[in-house]
Amino acid sequence: MSQPLRLGIAGLGTVGMGVVKIVQAHGDLLALRAGRPIAITAVSARDRTKNRDADLSGYAWETDPVALARRPDVDILIEVMGGENGPAKAATEAAIAAGKDIVTANKALLAHHGQALAEAAEAAGRVIRFEAAVAGGIPVIKALTEGLAGNAIRRVMGVMNGTCNYILTRMESAGLPYDHVFEEARQLGYLEADPNLDVGGIDAGHKLSLLAAIGFGTRVSFGAVELEGIGRISIDDIRRAADMGYRIKLLGVAQMTGRGLEQRMSPCLVPADSPLGQLQGGTNMVVLEGDSVGQIVLRGPGAGQGPTASAVMSDVIDIARGIRLPTFGQPATTLAEPIPAKAAAPAPFYLRMALADKPGALAKVATVLGEAGISIDRMRQYGHQDPTAPVLIVTHRTTRDAVDHALSRLPATGVVVGDPVAIRIESV
Amino acid sequence: MSQPLRLGIAGLGTVGMGVVKIVQAHGDLLALRAGRPIAITAVSARDRTKNRDADLSGYAWETDPVALARRPDVDILIEVMGGENGPAKAATEAAIAAGKDIVTANKALLAHHGQALAEAAEAAGRVIRFEAAVAGGIPVIKALTEGLAGNAIRRVMGVMNGTCNYILTRMESAGLPYDHVFEEARQLGYLEADPNLDVGGIDAGHKLSLLAAIGFGTRVSFGAVELEGIGRISIDDIRRAADMGYRIKLLGVAQMTGRGLEQRMSPCLVPADSPLGQLQGGTNMVVLEGDSVGQIVLRGPGAGQGPTASAVMSDVIDIARGIRLPTFGQPATTLAEPIPAKAAAPAPFYLRMALADKPGALAKVATVLGEAGISIDRMRQYGHQDPTAPVLIVTHRTTRDAVDHALSRLPATGVVVGDPVAIRIESV
Numbered sequence: 120m121s122q123p124l125r126l127g128i129a130g131l132g133t134v135g136m137g138v139v140k141i142v143q144a145h146g147d148l149l150a151l152r153a154g155r156p157i158a159i160t161a162v163s164a165r166d167r168t169k170n171r172d173a174d175l176s177g178y179a180w181e182t183d184p185v186a187l188a189r190r191p192d193v194d195i196l197i198e199v200m201g202g203e204n205g206p207a208k209a210a211t212e213a214a215i216a217a218g219k220d221i222v223t224a225n226k227a228l229l230a231h232h233g234q235a236l237a238e239a240a241e242a243a244g245r246v247i248r249f250e251a252a253v254a255g256g257i258p259v260i261k262a263l264t265e266g267l268a269g270n271a272i273r274r275v276m277g278v279m280n281g282t283c284n285y286i287l288t289r290m291e292s293a294g295l296p297y298d299h300v301f302e303e304a305r306q307l308g309y310l311e312a313d314p315n316l317d318v319g320g321i322d323a324g325h326k327l328s329l330l331a332a333i334g335f336g337t338r339v340s341f342g343a344v345e346l347e348g349i350g351r352i353s354i355d356d357i358r359r360a361a362d363m364g365y366r367i368k369l370l371g372v373a374q375m376t377g378r379g380l381e382q383r384m385s386p387c388l389v390p391a392d393s394p395l396g397q398l399q400g401g402t403n404m405v406v407l408e409g410d411s412v413g414q415i416v417l418r419g420p421g422a423g424q425g426p427t428a429s430a431v432m433s434d435v436i437d438i439a440r441g442i443r444l445p446t447f448g449q450p451a452t453t454l455a456e457p458i459p460a461k462a463a464a465p466a467p468f469y470l471r472m473a474l475a476d477k478p479g480a481l482a483k484v485a486t487v488l489g490e491a492g493i494s495i496d497r498m499r500q501y502g503h504q505d506p507t508a509p510v511l512i513v514t515h516r517t518t519r520d521a522v523d524h525a526l527s528r529l530p531a532t533g534v535v536v537g538d539p540v541a542i543r544i545e546s547v
Numbered sequence: 548m549s550q551p552l553r554l555g556i557a558g559l560g561t562v563g564m565g566v567v568k569i570v571q572a573h574g575d576l577l578a579l580r581a582g583r584p585i586a587i588t589a590v591s592a593r594d595r596t597k598n599r600d601a602d603l604s605g606y607a608w609e610t611d612p613v614a615l616a617r618r619p620d621v622d623i624l625i626e627v628m629g630g631e632n633g634p635a636k637a638a639t640e641a642a643i644a645a646g647k648d649i650v651t652a653n654k655a656l657l658a659h660h661g662q663a664l665a666e667a668a669e670a671a672g673r674v675i676r677f678e679a680a681v682a683g684g685i686p687v688i689k690a691l692t693e694g695l696a697g698n699a700i701r702r703v704m705g706v707m708n709g710t711c712n713y714i715l716t717r718m719e720s721a722g723l724p725y726d727h728v729f730e731e732a733r734q735l736g737y738l739e740a741d742p743n744l745d746v747g748g749i750d751a752g753h754k755l756s757l758l759a760a761i762g763f764g765t766r767v768s769f770g771a772v773e774l775e776g777i778g779r780i781s782i783d784d785i786r787r788a789a790d791m792g793y794r795i796k797l798l799g800v801a802q803m804t805g806r807g808l809e810q811r812m813s814p815c816l817v818p819a820d821s822p823l824g825q826l827q828g829g830t831n832m833v834v835l836e837g838d839s840v841g842q843i844v845l846r847g848p849g850a851g852q853g854p855t856a857s858a859v860m861s862d863v864i865d866i867a868r869g870i871r872l873p874t875f876g877q878p879a880t881t882l883a884e885p886i887p888a889k890a891a892a893p894a895p896f897y898l899r900m901a902l903a904d905k906p907g908a909l910a911k912v913a914t915v916l917g918e919a920g921i922s923i924d925r926m927r928q929y930g931h932q933d934p935t936a937p938v939l940i941v942t943h944r945t946t947r948d949a950v951d952h953a954l955s956r957l958p959a960t961g962v963v964v965g966d967p968v969a970i971r972i973e974s975v
Contacts, residue, residue, distance in 0.1 A: 141697050141839055151764065151877045152696050250694070256840035258694025265870075266678070266686025268580050269569050269860025336579065394846065397825060411569055412684035412847065412857035418822060419843040429840035432697025442693075442870050449579045 123156040124439045127193035127219075129184035129210050130200035131164035131171055134224050134251065137428025138197060138435075139173050149432070153439035163187040188214035195220045195438060197431060199251075203227035211247075215239050222434040224251035224427055230325035230341040233332065234454070237446035247446045248434035253326040254279050254403040256426025257419040258433060263333050263407055264448040270409025272334035274374040276547065280323040281401030281421040282309045283349050283369040288399045291357045291366070297350065309401075319348035320369060324384040327371035330405070331382050332447045335375050337457035339447075340382070345463070347385035356540055359471055359511050360388050363497065366396040370545055372463075379458035387545040388469050394418070395547050406547065465516045466546070467496060472529065472539035473507035474500070480534035481510065487532060491525035493517045507536045513544065551584040552867045555621030555647075557612035557638050558628035559592035559599055562652050562679065565856025566625060566863075567601050577860070581867035591615040616642035623648045623866060625859060627679075631655035639675075643667050650862040652679035652855055658753035658769040661760065662882070665874035675874045676862035681754040682707050682831045684854025685847040686861060691761050691835055692876040698837025700762035702802040704975065708751040709829030709849040710737045711777050711797040716827045719785045719794070725778065737829075747776035748797060752812040755799035758833070759810050760875045763803045765885035767875070768810070773891070775813035784968055787899055787939050788816050791925065794824040798973055800891075807886035815973040816897050822846070823975050834975065893944045894974070895924060900957070900967035901935035902928070908962035909938065915960060919953035921945045935964045941972065 126142070128135050142149065142159050150156045161179040163186075181187040188196045188210045196214035198221060200207045207228050214221055221240065223229070229236065229249055240247045250260045254277065263275070278284050282304055289300045301318065304310050309317075316322045328341040349369050360367050365388035373382045389395045394416045398404050403421030408414050420426040447454060474480045481500065488495065497513040514522070522541045529535040554570070556563050570577065570587055578584045589607040591614075609615040616624045616638045624642035626649060628635045635656050642649055649668065651657070657664065657677055668675045678688045682705065691703070706712050710732055717728045729746065732738050737745075744750045756769040777797050788795050793816035801810045817823045822844045826832045831849030836842050848854040875882060902908045909928065916923060925941040942950070950969045957963045 137839070145697070145699060148699060148764075149697065151881060154878075257843060258690050261689060261694050262686050265865060266689050266861050267857065268864040269573070269577065269857050271573060271576060336576075392825075394822070394825075397820075397822075409857060411565070411853035411860075413851075413854060415685060415845070415847040417843070417845055420841050423841075425839035426841055429695065429697050429837060432839075433694050436696040437693060440870075440872060442868075444868060450582075453579060 121155045123158040124153070125158055125160040125192055125194045126197055126435065127161040127187045127190055127195070128159060128197040128199065129163045129187050130198065131162055132199065133424045134199040134427045134431065136171055136173060137424035138431050139175070141428050141432050143173065149436065153436045155439055157435060157439060160192045161187055161190050184210035185213045188219060189217045193219060195222055195435060198223040198225055199431065201225055201227065203231045208232060211236060212239070215243050215245055218243060218245065220245050220438050221247045222431055223247065223249050224431060226252040226322065226325040226329060230328045230339060233329065233339040233446065234451060237451035241445055241451050246438065246443050248437065249329070250434050251427045251430035253329055254405050255419065255421040255423065256429045257403060257405060257417045257421070258430065259405045259417050260333070261433070262415065262417060263330060264444065267407055267409045267412055267415070268448070270411045273408040273410060274372065275330045275334045275407055277327065277330070277371045277403070277405040278368050278395060278398055279326045279371060279403050279405065279421060280317055280369060281403060282317040283323070284398060285309060285401045286318070287349060287352065287357065287367055287369070290354050291361065294354065296354050297352060318350055320346045320384040323369060323371055327373055327382055327384050331373035331380065332454065334373065335380060335457070336449055336454055337380055338454045340457050340459065343457065343459035344382040344384055349386055352386050356471060356542065359509065360469060361391065363469065363499070363511060363513060364391050365389060365469065365544065366391045367542065368395055370395065372545060374464065376460050376464055379460035381460040381463055383463055385543070387543050389545055389547050393547045463519055465518050467516055467544040468514045468522050469542045469544055470512040470514065470539060472510055473536040474510050475534045475536055476503055476506055476508065477534050483532040483534050484510070484529065487528050488525050491521045493521055493525055549583045551586040552581070553586055553588040553620055553622045554625055554863065555589045555615045555618055555623070556587060556625040556627065557591045557615050558626065559590055560627065561852045562627040562855045562859065564599055564601060565852035566627070566859050567603070569856050569860050571601065577864065581864045583867055585863060585867060588620045589615055589618050612638035613641045616647060617645045621647060623650055623863060626651040626653055627859065629653055629655065631659045636660060639664060640667070643671050643673055646671060646673065648673050648866050649675040650859055651675065651677050652859060654680040654750065654753040654757060658756045658767060661757065661767040661874065662879060665879035669873055669879050674866065674871050676865065677757070678862050679855045679858035681757055682833050683847065683849040683851065684857045685831060685833060685845045686858070687833045687845050688761070689861070690843065690845060691758060692872065695835055695837045695840055695843070696876070698839050701836040701838060702800065703758045703762045703835055705755065705758070705799045705831070705833040706796050706823060706826055707754045707799060707831050707833065707849060708745055708797060709831055710745040711751070712826060713737060713829045715777060715780065715785065715795055715797065718782055719789065722782065724782050725780060746778055748774045748812040751797060751799055755801055755810055755812050759801035759808065760882065762801065763808060763885070764877055764882055765808055766882045768885050768887065771885065771887035772810040772812055777814055780814050784899060784970065787937065788897060789819065790927070791897065791939060791941060792819050793817060793897065793972065794819045795970065796823055798823065800973060802892065804888050804892055807888035809888040809891055811891055813971070815971050817973055817975050821975045891947055893946050895944055895972040896942045896950050897970045897972055898940040898942065898967060900938055901964040902938050903962045903964055904931055904934055904936065905962050911960040911962050912938070912957065915956050916953050919949045921949055921953055
């Protein structure tokens with residue numbers, strides 16, 4: 120059997136220690152599958168004294184991940200520190216310069232610097248792999264880059280932030296308001312140090328931008344992702360949407376339209392009985408649509424030590440097996456500069472508003488919608504609560520612009536109390 | 548850009564023509580992703596005069612697929628004829644002998660001859676790829692062989708025969724008996740020429756045996772798959788199972804137990820609200836469980852021109868990209884001879900029987916079950932219909948042997964009318 124493939128692990132947090140555990144537990148199995156032994160030679164973390172629940176004494180220790188990346192006894196840098204700049208970026212650049220391959224779980228790094236890093240790696244004949252960066256243990260990068268390589272990709276969708284999905288499903292199942300469940304999630308340790316990375320859709324948006332680059336052969340353009348978080352989703356909307364047969368998800372959608380590349384990460388309604396609608400708790404789901412294959416749905420754990428380390432190891436084993444692909448599935452220099460679509464493709468919308476108890480109130484609303492070119496698919500008015508009555512409307516396919524225009528004209532009717540809510544319904 | 552990769556397609560039926568269409572439609576995209584052009588140089592089919600809805604005039608024509616396999620201008624034999632012996636086997640063997648790689652959609656061929664073919668190919672330095680052989684367009688071979696390569700696989704499950712799932716879901720939704728829906732399916736062209744390949748579980752069993760070989764590092768042992776078809780599933784059981792919160796699926800399960808490798812393809816009850824339970828119609832689903840990743844669920848079209856050709860093309864592009872793996876993920880000579888488990892792992896069972904209207908009838912049944920060591924989780928007796936009353940029982944975890952023993956003793960009670968039904972409940 121040939122020489123061991125030597126790993127240097129930068130970052131000994133949850134994911135890094137997960138990789139250590141797999142390598143220590145499955146040496147023979149990995150060697151059999153990879154065709155050569157896989158060995159950890161060096162590790163790096165800030166605090167050497169921390170108790171890490173595994174024997175690290177056989178590995179060289181570096182306090183500086185850049186020094187780790189340059190070690191002659193390291194073939195692959197496993198970058199599992201996180202952060203879009205700082206040590207993660209420095210170590211990755213150093214590894215490429217020193218002729219190492221990279222396996223990373225760092226979606227922020229690639230969402231911001233993916234193009235430059237991919238070009239540098241490819242110029243140096245090295246690979247950057249990042250299965251663990253998107254949807255945790257689900258092998259979605261592989262499914263899209265390799266499994267669906269014979270397809271023109273039509274659309275990529277995903278629920279890719281487990282914390283947001285946990286919050287939304289917990290709001291529904293327990294009937295609790297957003298702020299309450301947000302606080303629960305914080306206490307359970309589900310939230311990032313900056314919670315806006317989760318609930319603002321940034322983390323999931325990073326992931327979407329990477330899938331879009333692979334699917335559509337375009338440069339990663341996280342800056343063009345239309346981001347909207349879940350902070351404004353009310354328990355009222357969750358309940359009313361359920362009444363109409365929908366669930367609310369923080370859903371990422373990327374598609375190439377005649378007007379350019381559309382990338383959105385925002386709350387959407389999806390049919391409650393669809394795979395996306397049925398997704399509960401912290402589980403992730405990615406939907407891939409290709410012209411030949413139709414629709415493929417992948418579901419699995421989006422975070423956690425075992426799943427994320429499983430994804431890292433699949434990249435490591437690929438490299439051990441001699442699988443060497445361009446970072447985004449085609450040479451980085453051939454990736455097109457995407458033209459961001461100015462507006463999302465038309466869709467039905469869910470509208471909720473409170474109507475004053477006045478004669479002709481509903482007719483006035485319908486008139487405003489009609490004047491904005493919006494036709495109504497379904498409408499439901501509930502009994503009066505306090506002085507107002509909740510009204511739900513599901514529109515036919517229309518544009519966000521038309522909806523915003525109509526909403527801006529509703530106050531003048533004098534019959535709508537408070538701010539109406541509009542949420543896109545994504546057809547899945 | 549380097550030399551084109553040259554395909555010879557043996558079989559111009561649905562799948563073969565699907566491959567032709569993708570290569571003709573997506574030349575530039577494929578070359579960009581594969582790193583080299585992909586070209587069809589020769590094709591083979593029995594009837595040259597048939598109208599095939601695509602221009603084949605640029606390809607050499609062979610009437611004999613073995614001659615196609617030996618052509619010097621063919622790098623990869625695409626074997627999409629089907630059949631476990633005959634021309635498919637001869638052409639595959641000829642291709643290996645002539646130094647070609649193989650991409651096949653032929654589950655029967657590999658289920659019966661996979662070990663010998665893999666050894667021959669690996670000795671010759673060639674690869675055999677078969678993504679299209681299992682679950683159509685779902686990239687499940689890739690997910691298991693590569694995506695989960697860092698895991699000890701715990702269990703592989705799947706609904707992998709769309710026709711059976713169509714029949715079972717149609718029986719439920721339309722309230723129609725098996726024979727009626729079977730006939731519908733035949734008229735719709737959903738059934739193989741020998742319908743037992745579908746409804747007898749053979750086709751799905753072939754697929755399961757291939758997944759088991761990869762997952763557990765064992766030689767393909769289709770002969771050891773416990774097969775049971777759907778022909779005995781009644782509309783009554785489908786309805787009663789639904790009453791208890793379950794759906795009936797033709798479910799494949801492979802797991803390595805302390806008592807050996809268990810491989811079953813048989814009707815099972817699964818929770819109606821689980822992903823497997825929610826699977827409707829001809830769609831396929833595969834569930835992969837690994838020690839690190841937990842559970843991954845893959846869902847997609849299991850048949851049809853586009854999906855199957857998509858899977859074939861993913862193998863072709865892998866080969867073009869220089870990805871060369873052993874057929875079953877580790878060298879064929881290292882695959883272990885599996886010890887077939889003599890009995891399936893314990894599970895809860897669903898029992899249905901008709902009780903005579905006699906005092907103490909239920910007590911007698913409960914006594915027989917108790918004496919067989921079977922304890923009852925839930926029981927439901929319905930009102931009397933004719934002279935008997937339907938009784939449903941969900942047992943706690945027990946063995947098939949205990950269930951069969953209890954069923955054999957029920958007639959002697961004199962209170963059970965007709966044959967009781969017992970179906971395993973698989974925990975998913």
